[in-house]
Amino acid sequence: MDFxxxxxxxxxxxxxxxxxxHLWMGVLTFIIMVGGYAYSVQLREGLIVTGMSDHVSWGLYISNFTFLVGLAAAAVxxxxxxxxLKDVDFSRAVLIGEGVAVAALTMCLCFVVVDLGGPQNMWHLVPxxxxxxxxxxxxxxxxxxxxxxLALNLLIPLYILYQHYHGREPQRRKYVPFxxxxxxxxxSIHMVTAFLLAGLPARPFWNTGLLGPRFLASAxxxxxxxxxxxxxxxxxMTTYRIANETLSKLAMIATVAAQVNLIMLGSEIFKEFYFPTHHSESARYLFFGLHEHNALVxxxxxxxxxxxxxxxxxxxxxxxxxxxxxxxxCLLLFVAVWMEKGIGLIIPGFIPSPLGEIVEYMPTWVELAVTAGIWSLGLFVFTAxxxxxxxxxxxxxxxxxxPIMQD
Amino acid sequence: MTRKFRLRDLFTLMARGSEAASTAPASASGCGAACSCSTPEDSGHSVLDKTVDRRRAMGMLFGGAAAAATATKSAASVTQTEPEKDEKLLAWEEQLKGNFRLMTERERAETIDRLEQLTLIRHGVDVRIRDAGAIPGVLYGYAFNISRCKGYRNCVEACIKENNLDRKTGTQYIRIFEMEGGQVTFEDGDAEYFHQVPAEGHFYMGTQCFQCANPPCVDVCPVGATWQEPDGITVVDYDWCIGCRYCEAACPYWARRFNWSEPEVPAEEINPNQHYLGNRLRPKGAVEKCTFCIQRSRQGQLPACAEACPTGARVFGNLLDPNSEIRYVLEHKRVFRLKEDLGTEPKFWYYMD
Incomplete structure (x- = not known):
């Protein structure tokens, strides 16, 4: 009853x-509806309305998926x-972090579902x-x-908020193990997603042990x-107080991770280009273009x-x-990582094809609208x-x- | 073939353990082609219970009325009543059916009956869908003579017709690469050539699914919709596939194709001689691939490509039969395979005269 x-x-x-x-939520709802319409077109016609092909068989959807898994993982x-560590400083920001995780995971699951050719068969996945x-x-x-x-990131904040709602202090032994x-x-979510790609010997561009660590660093x-x-x-926009200390610590984390990420990127580029082999063709396509095909350069x-x-x-x-x-x-860094960990990672894996053929990829309006719709849904969930x-x-x-909370 | 340690084997072992516990039949994936994997018939009643439970559960989830109809309908002759309604009912029952590997003999017969009726309603074509299993003592292999092939592509055409490949998007299983002499680099080959053949200074190499003994495409499927049959053919259960295309990304030979839209084959061109795991009409959003013409090879015929080749460049046969032509080629010619370094063990060899 209380619940x-x-x-x-x-x-x-x-x-x-x-x-x-209301304006913000209204605009998001509108974009979600446009995305919903675009998805209905895709459901009716099939994935032919996307820019994907047998050569580039994953596109904008899976690109966003891999990036958002990282965003979700970063809540940690x-x-x-x-x-x-009982760092009191962070406790106010942590609920925001878990909100980011839930929203990012919602988007992840949506992106995987819209990428399926047979969503009506999804129940085949249920054990x-x-x-x-x-x-x-x-x-x-x-x-x-x-x-x-997703379950963990829903339940932990739910428990804490519910206790605060009652004016009680949450019991550490009940939630700290979780x-x-x-x-x-x-x-694990980020490593598994990296393994999903790194475990494919057919795609040398992804078939590298550094993929998992790179995912973590960029995330x-x-x-x-x-x-x-x-x-x-x-x-x-609100009266909620967040100490400057919190922001500066977060900035420190982002800084170190961004530095490590650049080192790893440099290491990959060295390996691909010091002595380029057939396995470096995808990297050549991405960074310099291949036989006049250079959409991603x-x-x-x-x-x-x-x-x-x-x-x-x-x-x-x-x-x-x-x-x-x-x-x-920070905004620049976020967008840069989205570009690199999304499209910059997934698409070159398919170009050239395992038999050396080059077919490029360009998303269609359907993909763009569905993607915008899912991002709006994520922001909608996050805001709420x-x-x-x-x-x-x-x-x-x-x-x-x-009792009145002592703030 | 020597076995190397692979982390994947560990997972396969774990999977065997959990499957034994839940009495689900062992799958053919992960093990060598020659091993004797248990067939659905072996697993008996536990499997029957499982699939019945699944269907009932799905019915409860998605609507009682249709599920009730599913349960009561069986013998009623469908072609006699209104086709519209029947199509919906048949399609609904198809939606609730299980994985082909886990079906009992009766369930297989029922789904084939429904699929044949649906083809009649939707395309007006009377087709015969078989579910013939692997012939014991048979392991299929293929050899391709690169000195004979002249790039005529009769094989491609025969494959399209035999396998009911989508005419709208022009799906093709076989690719013939026009290669420059002096090297075997597909990067410099051209599979889209359009001129008189054979071209001076070039040779031709055909690719298709190589039916790897250690197929990377099988393990990655999250729903077990693709597996290797005991005769070494890797097949897809088109109705069980969820269309994630992970297998397409995993294939090092670019052998898999996806149905990006509803496949179209003119009614008069539909090949009525079909197999459940082969050339039957595919749904939109499912992955498909070359099956060495399973509907033909299991009837003792050559695949359409081998039969159509005017130069005799294609040799197909049973690797376990010491007197077969394929064995003669492997023993007397210098043969090689593509990307041997990946350890996929293709059952498709190239050779020269």
């Missing part, structure tokens, strides 16, 4: 707000110090009911770890960068330039500490979650019998 009341309070918090809030960077090819298929592992991680679990789990750069930008907005160099620029700004202390530079640098979390934390939504 229902809590849910009703949460729903109330998520559906009330000022004009800006906040969870670990806040819950385990017992269907045939779940676990532990052989890395994709089966991915389904498992992603859903588990926090530890989620820390390991976060690493721990892009994730905190995204959260910094979000916290900036929350500080500006401007894309990847834009990404690398943004990446290097953002890393330089973050590395130099006076620049990073200047908030007018910190936010743009954060709004509820903040309402509970600031005490505006609380149980009638709860």
């Amino acid at each position: 229902l009341r809590f849910l009703r309070g949460a729903l109330g918090a998520a559906t009330t707000g000022g004009r800006t809030y 960077m906040l969870v670990l110090p806040a819950y385990v 017992v009911l269907g045939y779940f090819n676990w532990p052989r298929s890395m994709l089966a592992w991915d389904v498992l770890v992603l859903n588990g991680y 926090v530890y679990l989620s820390v390991f789990w976060a690493v 721990f750069a892009a994730g905190p960068a995204f959260i910094i930008v979000t916290l900036h907005f929350i500080r500006r 401007p894309w990847i160099w834009t990404s690398i330039s943004m990446n290097v620029l953002a890393t330089i700004v973050l590395t130099l202390h006076p620049l990073r500490r200047d908030q007018r530079l910190l936010y743009p640098a 979650l954060v709004r509820v979390a903040l309402a509970v934390e600031t005490g505006s939504v609380r149980h009638p019998g709860a």
Whole structure:
């Protein structure tokens, strides 16, 4: 009964707000609906309405999927110090981090579903009911770890918020074991997604042991960068206080991760180009173009330039500490990693084909609309979650019998 | 063939353990082609229970009325009543059916009956779908003579017709590469040539599914919709495939094809002699591949490509038969395979006179 009341309070918090809030949610809803229409076209006609082909058989959808798995995993960077090391500083940001994880996972699952040729057969994946090819298929592992991680990131904040709703202090022994679990789990979701690609000898571009570590490094750069930008907005738009210390620590994490990421990128580029073999053809296509096919060359160099620029700004202390530079640098880093870890990673894996044929890829309006729709859905979910979390934390939504929170 | 340690084997062992516990039949994936994997018939009643449970559960999930109809319908002759309604009912029952490997003999007969009726309703063509299993003591192999092939591509054409390949997007299983003399680099080959053949200074190499003994495409499937049969042919259960295309990414020989839209074959060109795991009409959104013409080879015929070749460049046969032509080629010619370094063990060899 109490829980229902809590849910009703949460729903109330998520559906009330000022004009800006309603405008924001309204615009997101509109884009979601456009995406829904585009998906209906894809369902009717088949994946032929996308830019994918037998040569480039994964495109924009899976590109976004791999990137967003990283974003979800990055929430751990906040969870670990806040819950385990009792770093009080982070506790206010950590709910935001878990919101990011839930939203990112929602988007991940949507991107996988829209990429399926037979979504009506999805029940074949359900163990017992269907045939779940676990532990052989890395994709089966991915389904498992992603859903588990989603459950963890829903339950932990739910428990904490519910206790705060009652004005009680959450009991550490009840949730800290799950926090530890989620820390390991976060690493696993990204490693499994990397293994999914790295385990394919058919695709030399992905078939490298560095793929998993690179995924982690880029995720721990892009994730905190995204959260910094979000916290900036929350500080500006709400009364919720977030200490400068939190932001500077997050910025430090993003900086180190961005530096490690660049080192690994350099290492890969060295290996591919010091003595290029047939296995370097995909990298040649990506960075320099192959036989007049060079659709991704401007894309990847834009990404690398943004990446290097953002890393330089973050590395130099006076620049990073200047908030007018910190936010743009974080945004730049986020977009740069999205470009590199998404399209810049997936598409070249298919070009040239295992038999050396070159067919390029260009997303269609359907793919762009569906992608925009799913991103809007993610932002919609994220905004609603954060709004509820903040309402509970600031005490505006609380149980009638709860003592006044001492903030 | 020597066995190397692979992490994947560990997973396969784990999978065998868990499958033994749940009495699901062992799958052919991961093991060598020559091993004797248990067939669905072996697994008996536990499998029957499992699939019945699944169907009932699906019915409860997706609507009681249709499920009830599913349960009661069986003998009613479908072609006698209104075809519209029948098509919907048949399609719904098809949607709820299980993985072909886990079906009982009766379930296989029922789904084949439904598929034949659906083809009649939708295309007006009376087809015969077989589910003939592997012949004991047979392991298929293929050899391709690169000194004989002249690039005529009769094989490609025969394959399209035999296998009911989609005419709209022009799906082809076979690719003939026009190669420059002096090297075997597919990067410099051309599979889209359009001129008189044979071209001066060139030779021709055909590719298709090589039916690897250690297929990377099989293990990756998250739903077990593709597997290696005891006669070494890797097949796809088109109706069980969810269309994730992971197998397409995993194939080092670019042998798999996806149905990006509803495949189209003119009714008068539909080959009515079909196999469940072979050339039957595919649904939109499923992966397909060359099966060495399973509907022909299991009837003792040559695959359409081998039969159509005017130069005798294609040799097909039973690797376990010491008197077969394929064995003669392997023993008396200098043969090689593509990308041997990957350890995929293709059962498709190239040779020269």
